[in-house]
Amino acid sequence: MTHFRTLEWTGSALRLLDQRRLPAETIYLDLGDAREVAEAIRTMVVRGAPAIGAAAAYGLALAAQRAPAERLLDALEEAAEVLRRSRPTAVNLFWAIQRVMDKVHANHALDADALRALVLSEAHAIAEEDVAVNKRIAQHGQSLVPDGATIIHHCNTGSLATVDYGTALGVIRYAHEIGKRIHVYLDETRPRLQGAKLSAWELNQLGVPHTVIVDGASGFVMRRHKVDLCIVGADRIAANGDTANKIGTYNLALVARAHGVPFYVAAPTSTIDLSIRSGDEIPIEERGADEVACVGATRVVPEGSPVLNYAFDVTPAHLITAIITEAGVVYPPYEEGLARAVRSRSEAR
Amino acid sequence: MTHFRTLEWTGSALRLLDQRRLPAETIYLDLGDAREVAEAIRTMVVRGAPAIGAAAAYGLALAAQRAPAERLLDALEEAAEVLRRSRPTAVNLFWAIQRVMDKVHANHALDADALRALVLSEAHAIAEEDVAVNKRIAQHGQSLVPDGATIIHHCNTGSLATVDYGTALGVIRYAHEIGKRIHVYLDETRPRLQGAKLSAWELNQLGVPHTVIVDGASGFVMRRHKVDLCIVGADRIAANGDTANKIGTYNLALVARAHGVPFYVAAPTSTIDLSIRSGDEIPIEERGADEVACVGATRVVPEGSPVLNYAFDVTPAHLITAIITEAGVVYPPYEEGLARAVRSRSEAR
Secondary structure, three states: OOOOOOEOOOOOOEEEEOOOOOOOOOOEEEEHHHHHHHHHHHHHOOHHHHHHHHHHHHHHHOOOHHHHHHHHHHHHHHHHHHOOOOOOHHHHHHHHHHHHHHHHHHHOOOHHHHHHHHHHHHHHHHHHHHHHHHOOOHHHHHHHHOOOEEEEEOOOOHHHHHOOOOOOHHHHHHHHOOOOOOEEEEEOOOOOOHHHHHHHHHHHHOOOOEEEOOHHHHHHHHHHHHEEEEOOOOEEEEEOOOOEOOOOOOHHHHHHHHOOOOOEEEOOHHHHEOOOHHHHHHOOOOOHHHHHEEOOOEEOOOOOOOOOOEEEEEHHHOOOOOOEEEEEEEEHHHHHHHHHHHHHHHHHO | OOOOOOOHHHHHHHEEEEEOOOOOOOOOOEOOOHHHHHHHHHHHOOOOOHHHHHHHHHHHHHHHHHOOOOHHHHHHHHHHHHHOOOOOOOOOHHHHHHHHHHHHHHHOOOOHHHHHHHHHHHHHHHHHHHHHHHHHHHHHHHOOOOOOOEEEEEEOOOOOOOOOOOHHHHHHHHHHHHHOOOEEEEEEEEEEEEEEHHHHHHHHHOOEEEEEEOHHHHHHHHHHHHHHHEHHHHHHHHEOOEEEOOOHHHHHHHHHHOOOOOOOOOOOOOEOOOOOOHHHOOOEEEEOHHHEEEEEEEEEOOOOEEEOOOOOOOOOHHOEEEEEEEEEEEOOOHHHHHHHHHHHHHHHH
């Protein structure tokens, strides 16, 4: 649907668009084994909860391809473990790995070539479903986006964060595609600037009117301009609706609440983790100081000054107006609606 | 009090520490006329409300030195106008220019050399008083900083933002100097990163324990860590207590309120503008897109994506727990207390 591909299977490798080089350069990397995929996830060559889930599934396909028949199952278990350790917060990673490994375990009696084909086919299914799921999220989200809406968006949740189309940015682009006259303020999203670098790059290509702001400006933009809604993605949604997402999301949700601006989360049901009750249980990744201390070649924090770099924060459910999934829009209280959305996914398969 | 000087009179020039080069390089610029001073203020060689006030006063001293006797008064009026146009939000700039020009008008019958000496002496007085005022702010602020306090600070309000010592950062360093065991989270303060570049550099030199965070992390830091108070400076305080300060201040104030964390403003009475009733009347500077779009040599926003770059925002008085001035701590409702603080300044002179 876009003329770049976040991730693509070449027949023998996983091809990833190196998102660390955007918007300056469009460079693709071909990865040949699961360890390389795990490293690409860790270093954020590929990022975004749905995208890293699909990448990990293809990582298992690579592990299956390379392993000799006699230790195929062991190699898959090892690859699954390496991939699981790449990043801790986005549950889609664990969900995708588990989905492939469940298929493997249910079919362990197959011969090696059949099992290799099965793993690859499951990875393809995860990737294809992601695109379809995003389109459904985009459609369900339209009831929440009025014509003429001014929207604030945080981080990147577009084609680059998914296999294609996007979650929150999918809702936004679909609104534009069907003719709603929208304007989007993009939080630049420090430290890695996914809003400035990636979301602006995507909306530029799609022709969606937008303006980049620093993260600290969202409140003043709400005071000075009419803002109709905020919409963000998610890395993990607890059973009660508490949502882990890119650092800065929680501040935006608090600012939106203070201004009476609706705050929406858009995410596939694979982002919902019913095994944990609340956001307190979500593991929050801390990343290296250099993400904050250095921007490109420029060091901005003096040597000797410590940095604390939480990659995500948790927005409590009470600040979230609704959660948009492929199964429909879920409203508070979230427990029942999220459980129903997850059930509908299992039933659909 | 520190081994660098934000601004200094050399006898024939205004010497400014070029803050755009920090923390990488410590470079001083000698400016010889008012136009150069205005340009240095505009381009943020020198920044911080009290510092630009003092710099503008020395700009007038330079104008007086260079002007021939027969057009000294005209030259001063012209220089005042050029300096007033350098930046719109911080009222200290206008206050310092007015203070010097009032002195000029009251003594216009003096001969040229006497008038030149008077202008320079008034600039010196503004600079010296600023240091003394900051020390009094630092002392008054101690009642609000408990031993062991964890503090969030936004932007830079230290020696670099003033003639010396600092306002909000002055309260912080004085707490450290008298032995309180404090820890400071420094908002990096996009887009110009005064927190990361300048406040971290100052606290490093002073040995004050600190950690740099991105602006979007303040809410999650409050959830995860005990935070006792936020303290910021000000560029203009309206009669009702509404406070213009660096963009991102308003978001921090909203986040602090949501967590029940006290939010303090520290500023000299020269930052109070009793001529305007509320923050709605404060002119808010918009600066160029490149401050957001480029970090050092790195372009982070794609060409073609617009940027909105408010340099300041307005925090409404109801979010401010107290305002610390050299005349004492002012509590809500602010009208009477701020008016009294301003009166005490006039009486002191």
